[in-house]
Each structure stands twice: as C-alpha cells, then as structure tokens.
Amino acid sequence: MQIKAAVARVQGAPLSIEALDIEDPRDNEILVKVVATGVCHTDLVVRDGMLPTPLPVVLGHEGAGIVTKVGRAISKVDVGDHVVMTFNSCGRCPSCQDHHVSYCHEFFPRNFFAARADGTSALSKQGERINGNFFGQSSFACHAICHEANVVKVDAKFDLELLGPLACGxxxxxxxxxxxxxxxxxxxxxxxxxxxxxxxxxxxxxxxxxxxxxxxxxxxxxxxxxxxxxxxxxxxxxxxxxxxxxxxxxxxxxxxxxxxxxxxxxxxxxxxxxxxxxxxxxxxxxxxxxxxxxxxxxxxxxxxxxxxxxxxESVPEVFIPMLAELNAQGRFPFDRLVKFYSLDQINEAIHDSETGKTIKPIVRMS
Missing domain, CATH: 3.40.50.720 (NAD(P)-binding Rossmann-like Domain)
Incomplete structure (x- = not known):
C-alpha cells in the first residue's frame, strides 16, 4: 500500500513530504490509519542527530488513529478500534515483567533504532529503505504499523484528534x-x-x-x-x-x-x-x-x-485513558496547549514548537 509521510533525510533540515510504500502488517503487527500525531521535542532531537536513529526515517511517536488491519496473532485490538500509539517495549525483560515498561531493557533499540526487532523496516520508496518503527510506530504518516505492546485502546467518545500527545509528552x-x-x-x-x-x-x-x-x-x-x-x-x-x-x-x-x-x-x-x-x-x-x-x-x-x-513511569493502558477522562471532566485541560496543523504544514508546526509560538503542535493527517 502507498502512504503519504514526512521523511527526515538530512540532519537539522526540514522534513520532506513523500509517497512511500508500507508493507502489510505481519502476524504480530497492527496497521493504524493515523488521524493525528503530536510533535514532540524528542522528534526534533532525533532529527538533529543527537540520538542514534538512522536516516532517512519517518519520525512521529504520538499517533492516534483507527485500526484498519490486524495480524493473526493480535488479540488486544480489532479493526475499527480507536487507539493511541505510545512507546514500545519488549514485554519480556525484568522491568516489563514488573510492569515498569518505560524502563524496558530494550527501550533504546525498540524506540530509537527505527527498525523491527529483526532489523527490517516496513517502509520503502522505489526500492530504497526508509527507516520506520520509530517508537514502534513512525506516525508522521497517514498510516503506521505498531504492536500490541504499544497500542492503547481508547473510548470512541473521546476526540481522537486530540489524544496523540497523551502517548508521550x-x-x-x-x-x-x-x-x-x-x-x-x-x-x-x-x-x-x-x-x-x-x-x-x-x-x-x-x-x-x-x-x-x-x-x-x-x-x-x-x-x-x-x-x-x-x-x-x-x-x-x-x-x-x-x-x-x-x-x-x-x-x-x-x-x-x-x-x-x-x-x-x-x-x-x-x-x-x-x-x-x-x-x-x-x-x-x-x-x-x-x-x-x-x-x-x-x-x-x-x-x-x-x-x-x-x-x-506510566502503565499506558491505564494512564492514557485516565488522562483522557480527566480532560473530559475539565480537570486536566491539556487541550488548551494545542494547535492543529495539516501534514503539509509539519515543518511550520516544528518551527512553531522550536520558537515557542505553539506549546503543543498536533498534525492532522486528513
């Protein structure tokens, strides 16, 4: 399937909007139609080469969207579910077993190396490898592949366009x-x-x-x-x-x-x-x-x-829905921090974040 995505190709340079190919999800993967994605400081740090993420890469790690395909081994979500994609973890190490998933022993490779565990990427362009799976998602795109470990189902009553930043920042x-x-x-x-x-x-x-x-x-x-x-x-x-x-x-x-x-x-x-x-x-x-x-x-x-x-130090499956509910009650009004941009405006969103003009940019994919 072909998708539209923002690609980081050169350190410190603007992202380029490109048409990419994305593979079908594997048995243990989930394909999400991204509705909106927050822009986080970590995306900018990686774009600028301060952390070990290879280029070219599709960044984005605060994605919210709708499940469109699930692999045969997936039981946590189904097609049509509203979800937030958060950070990835292995699910097997001592930290994960103790429910401290943010301190997963494989946190860096699972989130910053922009590759599946076997080293492959689901993204490409006319045979060129585009690194993906950043934070288990690479959600600066209209579609993203994620995993059971980093997908959180949310109630359809919540405004899905608003929820992406709950994934990280x-x-x-x-x-x-x-x-x-x-x-x-x-x-x-x-x-x-x-x-x-x-x-x-x-x-x-x-x-x-x-x-x-x-x-x-x-x-x-x-x-x-x-x-x-x-x-x-x-x-x-x-x-x-x-x-x-x-x-x-x-x-x-x-x-x-x-x-x-x-x-x-x-x-x-x-x-x-x-x-x-x-x-x-x-x-x-x-x-x-x-x-x-x-x-x-x-x-x-x-x-x-x-x-x-x-x-x-959150357990995302518990904490993200809780924050969404607190927002709905008016007790945690993080919606006051956000400004929306289109995918074609992503470099403007990044600039406004860096200059302090916008506290929390959210990029809509529609």
Whole structure:
C-alpha cells in the first residue's frame, strides 16, 4: 500500500513530504490509519542527530488513529478500534515483567533504532529503505504499523484528534508527578520549563492537590499560561535567581522539583531549590554524554534525591485513558496547549514548537 509521510533525510533540515510504500502488517503487527500525531521535542532531537536513529526515517511517536488491519496473532485490538500509539517495549525483560515498561531493557533499540526487532523496516520508496518503527510506530504518516505492546485502546467518545500527545509528552509530564514523584496533597512543587511537558506536570500537581506550585520559565507567555492552569507562583530566571526566589516563597525549598529542559545548569538549580528530603526528577532529552554537577554537601547533608524519569513511569493502558477522562471532566485541560496543523504544514508546526509560538503542535493527517 502507498502512504503519504514526512521523511527526515538530512540532519537539522526540514522534513520532506513523500509517497512511500508500507508493507502489510505481519502476524504480530497492527496497521493504524493515523488521524493525528503530536510533535514532540524528542522528534526534533532525533532529527538533529543527537540520538542514534538512522536516516532517512519517518519520525512521529504520538499517533492516534483507527485500526484498519490486524495480524493473526493480535488479540488486544480489532479493526475499527480507536487507539493511541505510545512507546514500545519488549514485554519480556525484568522491568516489563514488573510492569515498569518505560524502563524496558530494550527501550533504546525498540524506540530509537527505527527498525523491527529483526532489523527490517516496513517502509520503502522505489526500492530504497526508509527507516520506520520509530517508537514502534513512525506516525508522521497517514498510516503506521505498531504492536500490541504499544497500542492503547481508547473510548470512541473521546476526540481522537486530540489524544496523540497523551502517548508521550503529556503522559511524561503528568506521570512524573502522579506516578514517579508521587506528589500528594499539601506538598510543594516547582517545575523548570513550562512547555507542554512542564505544563502537563503542573496540571497534574493541581489534580493531586499540591498546595504550592511554582513554574519557572524564560517565556512570559508560558508563565501566564501556567498561572491560568494552576500555578500559585511563577518565576522568570532572566530577572531573578530562581533558587533564591523559591526559597523565599517556601521558606526552606520545595518538596519536589522537576526539570524538563535537560540543561545541566537548570538541573543544578532545581536540586538546589529542594527542601531537606526533597526529590528532583529529570526527564528532558539532551545530547549523549551530558554531565550534571551538584553541590555534594548540600545534596548529601539534606538527604536530597535526584531521579531520572522516562515516560512518566506510566502503565499506558491505564494512564492514557485516565488522562483522557480527566480532560473530559475539565480537570486536566491539556487541550488548551494545542494547535492543529495539516501534514503539509509539519515543518511550520516544528518551527512553531522550536520558537515557542505553539506549546503543543498536533498534525492532522486528513
């Protein structure tokens, strides 16, 4: 079958809209007609060559759509089901067996190597291999092949065009608060970076009842949005020292901090903003080899903790439908972050994401 897709061919260059061939799904695969796909920072990091994904490749890993074909071994979904495609996992390693699928021992090859487990790709163009299976989907396309491990069935009552970002960015931010940090009512929380991930974390902190919610960002428009979504305080670090300001607000530092930037200096500041026994989570993608420097005495003497978080430590089959329901109830309004683009406008969507013009772009495939 021939499909329309956005192909990354050159590091840092615009994606090209091309007609590709896609194979029929194998016995253990699912073909999804993609309705819409979120644009995530990770897509841009990979396009720019900062992670080991081969080119040419079809990126996209926040796809939502309708199942059109299933392999003979598939029992989780059927033709016509509405689904969200999330990150892939092996299902067999100790982490997967313990229901910690975001820490799958094969997370990198299953998600970043853009190939099936046997090294093949379902995508091609006139005999040229186009790498696919990025995050088990490659959903910058009108159709994508995914797997039982990374497909999540959702109720048809939800707006399918809106749900794609729940697969990664929104899930990551909200899950960091709800699943990894496990912030409880009355606690204090600071998020560094008020993009889609950070604002999702902020909304989740409000859902769980955090008493003090601080958003830190250099973009005043993002800070204004943060206040509308539930931040009790906002800080622009170009004007004041964020750590000092957080200490003034709380008296001793926050119980929890979350860095979404992946920048070593910001992470250090987030850790310095912690109260004794406080925990800082980090989840921003950065270049391989990036190192973090901490004040050892401050870190050790206060019993502070630093933890990495992948995909919000969620169980997608449970967490994605829960976030969709919270949105439907008006308690988790991530729809306020999005702007829609057509597939032909995908480079505009990427540009608007990079420049901060749009918090969360979603690309419609129709």
């Amino acid at each position: 929104i899930q990551t931010g909200a899950g960091a608060v709800m699943n990894a940090l496990k912030i409880s009512a009355g606690k204090s929380f600071a998020v560094f970076g008020a993009g889609s991930v950070g604002l999702s974390a902020l909304m989740a902190a409000r859902v769980v009842g955090a008493a003090t919610i601080v958003a830190v960002d250099t973009n005043d428009d993002r800070l204004a949005m943060a206040r509308e979504l539930g931040a009790t305080h906002t800080i622009n670090p170009t004007r004041v020292d964020a750590t000092e300001e957080i200490t003034k607000i709380t008296g001793y530092g926050v119980n929890f901090a979350l860095d979404t930037t992946g920048m070593a200096a910001v992470i250090r500041g987030a850790v310095m903003s912690l109260a004794p026994m406080g925990t800082c989570g980090i989840l921003g993608a950065s270049a391989m080899g990036t190192e973090i420097t901490l004040d050892e005495v401050h870190f050790m003497s206060g019993g502070r903790r630093l933890m990495g978080i992948v995909e919000g």
